[in-house]
Amino acid sequence: MRRDIYQAIADPTRRVIIALLAFQAMTPNTIAENFNTTRQAISKHLRILTECELVKQTYQGREIYYSLEIEKMKEIDNWLNQFREIWETRFNQLDEVLSTIKKQTK
Amino acid sequence: MRRDIYQAIADPTRRVIIALLAFQAMTPNTIAENFNTTRQAISKHLRILTECELVKQTYQGREIYYSLEIEKMKEIDNWLNQFREIWETRFNQLDEVLSTIKKQTK
DNA sequence: TATATTTGAAACCGATTGGTTTCCTAATCT
DNA sequence: AGATTAGGAAACCAATCGGTTTCAAATATA
Numbered sequence: 001m002r003r004d005i006y007q008a009i010a011d012p013t014r015r016v017i018i019a020l021l022a023f024q025a026m027t028p029n030t031i032a033e034n035f036n037t038t039r040q041a042i043s044k045h046l047r048i049l050t051e052c053e054l055v056k057q058t059y060q061g062r063e064i065y066y067s068l069e070i071e072k073m074k075e076i077d078n079w080l081n082q083f084r085e086i087w088e089t090r091f092n093q094l095d096e097v098l099s100t101i102k103k104q105t106k
Numbered sequence: 107m108r109r110d111i112y113q114a115i116a117d118p119t120r121r122v123i124i125a126l127l128a129f130q131a132m133t134p135n136t137i138a139e140n141f142n143t144t145r146q147a148i149s150k151h152l153r154i155l156t157e158c159e160l161v162k163q164t165y166q167g168r169e170i171y172y173s174l175e176i177e178k179m180k181e182i183d184n185w186l187n188q189f190r191e192i193w194e195t196r197f198n199q200l201d202e203v204l205s206t207i208k209k210q211t212k
Numbered sequence: 213t214a215t216a217t218t219t220g221a222a223a224c225c226g227a228t229t230g231g232t233t234t235c236c237t238a239a240t241c242t
Numbered sequence: 243a244g245a246t247t248a249g250g251a252a253a254c255c256a257a258t259c260g261g262t263t264t265c266a267a268a269t270a271t272a
Contacts, residue, residue: 010116011230015185022189028249041231043250062239062248070193073186079121080183086128087176117260134219147261149220168218168269 003052005075013037014045018068021055025067109158111181119143120151124174127161131173 009015017031028046032039046066049055054072058065115121123137134152138145152172155161160178164171 004118006118006121007116010113012110012112013230015112019188022192029247037230038232039249040233040251044230047250064249068189070189070196073189074193076182077186077190080179080186082125083128083176083179084183087180119260135217143260144262145219146221146263150260153220170219 003048005052005054005072008049008052008054009076011045013042014049017042017045017049018054018073021066021068022070025058025065027063027065031066109154111158111160111178114155114158114160115182117151119148120155123148123151123155124160124179127172127174128176131164131171133169133171137172 009018013035016034020026020031020034028039028043031046032042035042046055049066050057052072054069055066056069058067115124119141122140126132126137126140134145134149137152138148141148152161155172156163158178160175161172162175164173
């Protein structure tokens with residue numbers, strides 16, 4: 001089963017888990033307390049996040065701490081780069097239009 | 107049926123469509139030529155992209171030109187903002203570690 | 213007017229999703 | 243040792259997904 005990061009962030013629950021883990025590492029039970037679902041459902045989400053390496057596990061006794069692999073989030077940012085240039089250009093064009101209007105108003 | 111942008115970009119075909127439309131507006135038939143699927147499948151993808159306002163239609167005779175709503179892409183960028191601060195901080199920390207090592211090496 | 217082209221919509225299909233319930237293993241605590 | 247706790251795995255379920263085939267409507271062309 002091929003997992004990728006885009007599929008991982010498609011689910012709203014997983015996006016919240018990612019945001020939670022951005023602050024601090026947490027165990028599945030602690031994470032589950034923040035949601036209205038069973039621990040097992042959260043466990044499945046964590047599995048998906050782990051499979052696409054967005055999250056890593058640290059074993060500590062019988063507890064497992066999950067933490068965010070923040071570097072992986074940059075993959076999305078990199079994908080956005082191809083559009084960033086376009087939307088910045090559009091902004092510049094808008095700036096030009098606005099300054100042209102200003103000149104005409106004078 | 108609640109569509110959101112994260113679900114929209116989860117599919118690889120849709121991500122390519124988005125990238126194509128970033129360059130220029132295209133009709134469904136033209137878009138479909140770039141893929142190994144039927145036009146109808148592309149049509150369904152375009153529907154999903156339209157529903158979450160990532161793409162807009164311009165009618166021209168019997169043809170429909172689809173173009174990217176680049177502003178909508180910023181929503182993803184905004185969501186990433188909450189992590190950007192973290193990964194930049196980590197980078198700074200790494201810089202500090204590296205400069206400390208340098209000093210020790212001297 | 214008859215025909216061809218462009219497109220969306222609906223019906224259908226197998227695979228996947230997100231969830232639950234049930235069960236198992238491994239640590240920890242008394 | 244026995245009970246409790248943390249957590250994963252499997253079986254199952256309804257809903258959704260991405261695809262195809264078939265059809266209908268509107269525009270363009272002969």
